[in-house]
Ligand SMILES: O=C(CO)[C@H](O)[C@H](O)COP(=O)(O)O
Protein backbone atom coordinates (compact mmCIF):
# COMPACT_ATOMS: atom_id res chain seq x y z
CA UNK A 1 0.00 0.00 0.00
CA UNK A 2 1.37 3.49 -0.83
CA UNK A 3 1.95 5.97 1.97
CA UNK A 4 -1.33 7.86 2.11
CA UNK A 5 -1.58 11.29 3.74
CA UNK A 6 -4.68 13.16 4.83
CA UNK A 7 -4.42 16.94 4.68
CA UNK A 8 -7.36 18.81 6.27
CA UNK A 9 -7.93 22.22 4.68
CA UNK A 10 -8.36 24.88 7.36
CA UNK A 11 -10.50 26.86 4.91
CA UNK A 12 -13.50 25.22 6.61
CA UNK A 13 -12.16 25.55 10.17
CA UNK A 14 -13.53 27.99 12.74
CA UNK A 15 -11.12 30.92 12.24
CA UNK A 16 -12.03 32.38 15.62
CA UNK A 17 -10.53 29.25 17.24
CA UNK A 18 -7.83 28.39 14.70
CA UNK A 19 -5.07 27.27 17.10
CA UNK A 20 -7.44 24.86 18.82
CA UNK A 21 -8.82 23.68 15.47
CA UNK A 22 -5.41 22.73 14.06
CA UNK A 23 -4.38 21.02 17.32
CA UNK A 24 -7.61 19.05 17.35
CA UNK A 25 -7.37 17.94 13.73
CA UNK A 26 -3.76 16.78 14.19
CA UNK A 27 -4.77 14.91 17.36
CA UNK A 28 -7.51 13.30 15.23
CA UNK A 29 -4.87 11.94 12.83
CA UNK A 30 -4.14 14.62 10.20
CA UNK A 31 -0.76 14.16 8.49
CA UNK A 32 -0.53 17.64 6.98
CA UNK A 33 -2.29 21.00 7.44
CA UNK A 34 -3.50 22.38 4.09
CA UNK A 35 -3.46 26.19 4.06
CA UNK A 36 -5.44 27.91 1.27
CA UNK A 37 -4.23 31.37 0.29
CA UNK A 38 -6.67 33.35 -1.90
CA UNK A 39 -6.09 36.91 -3.07
CA UNK A 40 -9.38 38.19 -4.56
CA UNK A 41 -7.50 38.54 -7.86
CA UNK A 42 -6.39 35.14 -9.13
CA UNK A 43 -9.49 33.68 -7.43
CA UNK A 44 -12.65 35.48 -6.33
CA UNK A 45 -12.13 35.07 -2.59
CA UNK A 46 -9.82 36.43 0.09
CA UNK A 47 -8.43 34.30 2.89
CA UNK A 48 -5.28 34.18 4.98
CA UNK A 49 -1.60 35.05 4.64
CA UNK A 50 1.83 34.54 6.23
CA UNK A 51 0.82 36.11 9.58
CA UNK A 52 -1.77 33.39 10.11
CA UNK A 53 0.69 30.70 9.02
CA UNK A 54 3.18 32.00 11.59
CA UNK A 55 0.45 32.05 14.24
CA UNK A 56 -0.54 28.40 13.78
CA UNK A 57 3.05 27.10 13.32
CA UNK A 58 3.76 26.60 17.06
CA UNK A 59 0.50 24.67 17.50
CA UNK A 60 1.37 21.72 15.22
CA UNK A 61 4.39 19.56 14.37
CA UNK A 62 3.06 18.27 11.03
CA UNK A 63 3.99 19.92 7.71
CA UNK A 64 2.06 23.02 6.64
CA UNK A 65 1.11 22.78 2.95
CA UNK A 66 0.54 26.26 1.51
CA UNK A 67 -1.69 26.28 -1.57
CA UNK A 68 -1.13 29.66 -3.23
CA UNK A 69 -4.09 30.89 -5.26
CA UNK A 70 -2.45 34.25 -5.87
CA UNK A 71 -1.06 36.28 -8.75
CA UNK A 72 1.75 37.29 -8.82
CA UNK A 73 3.32 34.32 -7.10
CA UNK A 74 6.97 35.05 -6.29
CA UNK A 75 6.73 38.04 -3.97
CA UNK A 76 4.93 36.10 -1.22
CA UNK A 77 7.02 32.89 -1.30
CA UNK A 78 9.85 33.95 1.07
CA UNK A 79 7.26 35.32 3.53
CA UNK A 80 5.52 31.95 3.76
CA UNK A 81 8.82 30.12 4.11
CA UNK A 82 9.76 32.41 7.01
CA UNK A 83 6.30 31.87 8.50
CA UNK A 84 6.96 28.13 8.76
CA UNK A 85 5.52 26.63 5.57
CA UNK A 86 6.99 23.25 4.56
CA UNK A 87 5.32 22.80 1.17
CA UNK A 88 4.39 25.61 -1.22
CA UNK A 89 2.37 25.03 -4.39
CA UNK A 90 1.20 27.54 -7.00
CA UNK A 91 -0.84 27.60 -10.21
CA UNK A 92 1.48 27.68 -13.26
CA UNK A 93 -0.69 30.13 -15.21
CA UNK A 94 -0.33 32.60 -12.32
CA UNK A 95 3.47 32.68 -12.58
CA UNK A 96 5.44 34.56 -15.26
CA UNK A 97 8.40 32.19 -14.83
CA UNK A 98 7.44 28.75 -13.57
CA UNK A 99 10.97 27.38 -13.31
CA UNK A 100 12.07 30.44 -11.34
CA UNK A 101 9.11 30.22 -8.93
CA UNK A 102 9.80 26.51 -8.26
CA UNK A 103 13.47 27.26 -7.66
CA UNK A 104 12.58 30.15 -5.36
CA UNK A 105 10.44 27.83 -3.21
CA UNK A 106 13.29 25.30 -3.01
CA UNK A 107 15.88 27.99 -2.28
CA UNK A 108 13.71 29.01 0.65
CA UNK A 109 13.87 25.48 2.05
CA UNK A 110 10.38 24.25 1.13
CA UNK A 111 9.03 21.47 -1.06
CA UNK A 112 7.76 22.88 -4.35
CA UNK A 113 4.77 22.01 -6.47
CA UNK A 114 2.40 22.95 -9.28
CA UNK A 115 -1.39 23.02 -9.04
CA UNK A 116 -3.67 22.17 -11.96
CA UNK A 117 -7.22 23.49 -12.21
CA UNK A 118 -9.80 21.25 -13.90
CA UNK A 119 -9.14 22.97 -17.27
CA UNK A 120 -5.38 23.59 -16.93
CA UNK A 121 -3.39 21.35 -19.30
CA UNK A 122 -0.69 19.07 -17.92
CA UNK A 123 1.93 20.21 -20.45
CA UNK A 124 3.19 22.64 -17.81
CA UNK A 125 4.84 19.55 -16.29
CA UNK A 126 6.92 18.82 -19.40
CA UNK A 127 10.14 20.61 -18.51
CA UNK A 128 10.02 20.88 -14.72
CA UNK A 129 9.64 17.32 -13.39
CA UNK A 130 13.15 17.51 -11.88
CA UNK A 131 12.14 20.55 -9.81
CA UNK A 132 8.90 19.12 -8.42
CA UNK A 133 8.28 17.58 -5.01
CA UNK A 134 4.49 17.58 -5.35
CA UNK A 135 1.76 17.88 -7.97
CA UNK A 136 -1.70 19.02 -6.86
CA UNK A 137 -4.73 18.20 -8.99
CA UNK A 138 -7.78 20.36 -8.30
CA UNK A 139 -11.03 18.42 -8.37
CA UNK A 140 -13.04 21.66 -8.09
CA UNK A 141 -12.46 25.10 -9.54
CA UNK A 142 -10.40 27.01 -6.99
CA UNK A 143 -11.79 29.71 -4.72
CA UNK A 144 -14.24 28.09 -2.34
CA UNK A 145 -14.62 25.14 0.00
CA UNK A 146 -17.62 22.86 0.02
CA UNK A 147 -17.92 22.30 -3.76
CA UNK A 148 -18.64 18.94 -5.41
CA UNK A 149 -15.87 16.70 -6.73
CA UNK A 150 -15.47 16.94 -10.52
CA UNK A 151 -15.11 13.30 -11.73
CA UNK A 152 -12.94 14.28 -14.76
CA UNK A 153 -10.15 14.90 -12.24
CA UNK A 154 -9.70 11.12 -11.92
CA UNK A 155 -8.28 10.79 -15.44
CA UNK A 156 -5.96 13.70 -14.80
CA UNK A 157 -4.72 12.10 -11.59
CA UNK A 158 -4.04 8.88 -13.50
CA UNK A 159 -2.14 10.82 -16.21
CA UNK A 160 0.02 12.52 -13.60
CA UNK A 161 0.62 9.21 -11.81
CA UNK A 162 1.97 7.80 -15.08
CA UNK A 163 4.27 10.80 -15.56
CA UNK A 164 5.56 10.55 -11.98
CA UNK A 165 6.22 6.83 -12.29
CA UNK A 166 8.05 7.41 -15.60
CA UNK A 167 10.19 10.11 -14.00
CA UNK A 168 11.37 7.69 -11.31
CA UNK A 169 11.26 10.58 -8.83
CA UNK A 170 9.60 10.69 -5.42
CA UNK A 171 6.83 13.23 -6.10
CA UNK A 172 3.69 13.49 -3.99
CA UNK A 173 0.37 13.47 -5.88
CA UNK A 174 -2.26 15.46 -4.03
CA UNK A 175 -5.94 15.93 -4.86
CA UNK A 176 -7.96 18.90 -3.59
CA UNK A 177 -11.67 19.63 -3.74
CA UNK A 178 -14.80 17.75 -2.72
CA UNK A 179 -12.93 14.80 -1.17
CA UNK A 180 -15.07 12.79 1.28
CA UNK A 181 -15.17 9.32 2.82
CA UNK A 182 -17.39 8.27 -0.11
CA UNK A 183 -14.97 9.18 -2.93
CA UNK A 184 -11.48 9.07 -1.40
CA UNK A 185 -10.88 5.45 -2.53
CA UNK A 186 -11.61 6.36 -6.17
CA UNK A 187 -9.01 9.13 -6.01
CA UNK A 188 -6.51 6.71 -4.46
CA UNK A 189 -7.14 4.08 -7.15
CA UNK A 190 -6.52 6.76 -9.80
CA UNK A 191 -3.10 7.34 -8.22
CA UNK A 192 -3.39 10.10 -5.61
CA UNK A 193 -1.48 9.63 -2.35
CA UNK A 194 -2.32 12.88 -0.52
CA UNK A 195 -5.91 13.97 0.09
CA UNK A 196 -7.06 17.47 0.97
CA UNK A 197 -10.41 17.62 2.71
CA UNK A 198 -11.93 20.76 4.18
CA UNK A 199 -15.70 20.68 4.63
CA UNK A 200 -15.77 16.87 4.94
CA UNK A 201 -13.67 17.12 8.13
CA UNK A 202 -14.21 20.56 9.68
CA UNK A 203 -17.92 20.44 8.82
CA UNK A 204 -18.41 17.42 11.10
CA UNK A 205 -18.43 17.25 14.91
CA UNK A 206 -16.01 14.29 15.19
CA UNK A 207 -12.83 14.86 13.15
CA UNK A 208 -11.33 11.52 14.18
CA UNK A 209 -14.38 9.60 12.97
CA UNK A 210 -14.02 11.19 9.52
CA UNK A 211 -10.25 10.69 9.29
CA UNK A 212 -10.55 7.08 10.50
CA UNK A 213 -13.30 6.51 7.94
CA UNK A 214 -11.06 7.89 5.19
CA UNK A 215 -8.17 5.64 6.30
CA UNK A 216 -10.44 2.58 6.25
CA UNK A 217 -11.44 3.42 2.67
CA UNK A 218 -7.80 3.95 1.69
CA UNK A 219 -6.75 0.63 3.23
CA UNK A 220 -9.34 -1.13 1.10
CA UNK A 221 -8.71 0.91 -2.09
O1 LIG B 1 -8.19 24.88 -2.57
C1 LIG B 1 -9.33 24.80 -2.15
C2 LIG B 1 -10.43 25.57 -2.83
O2 LIG B 1 -9.89 26.38 -3.81
C3 LIG B 1 -9.63 23.97 -0.93
O3 LIG B 1 -8.43 23.37 -0.49
C4 LIG B 1 -10.66 22.90 -1.17
O4 LIG B 1 -11.80 23.35 -1.79
C5 LIG B 1 -10.97 22.16 0.13
O5 LIG B 1 -12.26 22.28 0.52
P1 LIG B 1 -13.37 21.11 0.34
O6 LIG B 1 -12.74 19.83 0.82
O7 LIG B 1 -14.48 21.59 1.19
O8 LIG B 1 -13.71 21.04 -1.13
Ligand SMILES: [Fe+2]
Pocket residue numbers: 009034035036067176196
Ligand atom coordinates in the same frame (compact mmCIF):
# COMPACT_ATOMS: atom_id res chain seq x y z
FE1 LIG C 1 -6.48 24.00 -1.52
